[in-house]
Amino acid sequence: MEHLELFFKAIFIDNMVFATFLGMCSYLAVSKKVSTAVGLGAAVIFVMAITVPLNWLLDQYLLQEGALSWLGEEYADYDLSFLSFIMFIATIATMVQLVEIIVEKFSPSLYNSLGIFLPLIAVNCAILGGSLFMQSREIPTLGLAFNYGISSGIGWFLAILAIAAIREKIRYSNVPAPLRGLGITFIITGLMAIGFMSFGGMLTGGDEKEETTETASIEVVAPSQESSITEEVETVVDSTTINEPQIIE
Structure with missing residues (x-):
């Protein structure tokens, strides 16, 4: 090669x-x-x-x-x-x-x-x-x-x-x-x-492809991190008691 x-x-x-x-x-x-x-x-x-x-x-x-x-x-x-x-x-x-x-x-x-x-x-x-x-x-x-x-x-x-x-x-x-x-x-x-x-673009296309693959892998990892953070926030909210206001008739 x-x-x-x-x-x-x-x-x-x-x-x-x-x-x-x-x-x-x-x-x-x-x-x-x-x-x-x-x-x-x-x-x-x-x-x-x-x-x-x-x-x-x-x-x-x-x-x-x-x-x-x-x-x-x-x-x-x-x-x-x-x-x-x-x-x-x-x-x-x-x-x-x-x-x-x-x-x-x-x-x-x-x-x-x-x-x-x-x-x-x-x-x-x-x-x-x-x-x-x-x-x-x-x-x-x-x-x-x-x-x-x-x-x-x-x-x-x-x-x-x-x-x-x-x-x-x-x-x-x-x-x-x-x-x-x-x-x-x-x-x-x-x-x-x-x-x-x-012809230079024909011989350098592989490098661009590798860079695109690396960017895509970063984008795939990001949603998983966001979901874990969301789960932690929901757990904290459930563990705390929220006092609802009482309605006076």
Whole structure:
């Protein structure tokens, strides 16, 4: 259940584009064609699925305070958290180079269409944001870190795929001149963000249900207390004698 909740939250509610507006440069520049958006989105999923778990391992066994205790007691007080940015970016850059080599080998047309934005994945703030959010949220296990990496990548993939499909159709629409290009794209992105954020109510409904149940239980207990108080009052009244006034004829 925890894995499923994290999966849907990372895709819809905490979407990298619509919730935190990370990776907007590639999102706007490579979303003119669906084919290009699919290629870049798949590359982002691959990179995040590998880098987030790797950076989790680095954070747990190297960077956190006391993470080096496995080397011995004399290393238990070391804190290398100040190296987080450097280590995370190094891991991301290595994986991006691997993706670039694979894409160039098996799909030269996609490699040419992505152009400079494929190597720029290394400095894509959405990729680094996934690792930093993983660290700040203190994800406890490697499995959850892998889940978060894949789901965050899928969320970014859905965002760029949706806006690319809309932008292909909107070419044939009569858009007002001042809004053509990035203007209407930002408006559509804002409307899509509202739609994605609306999924938050679906995943938080259980908490509201529990609160309603607790309130109902309190209301059930209250009448029983009132009835006991009423019985005590009637008992006191019966035990006392009330002198009725005498009628003088």
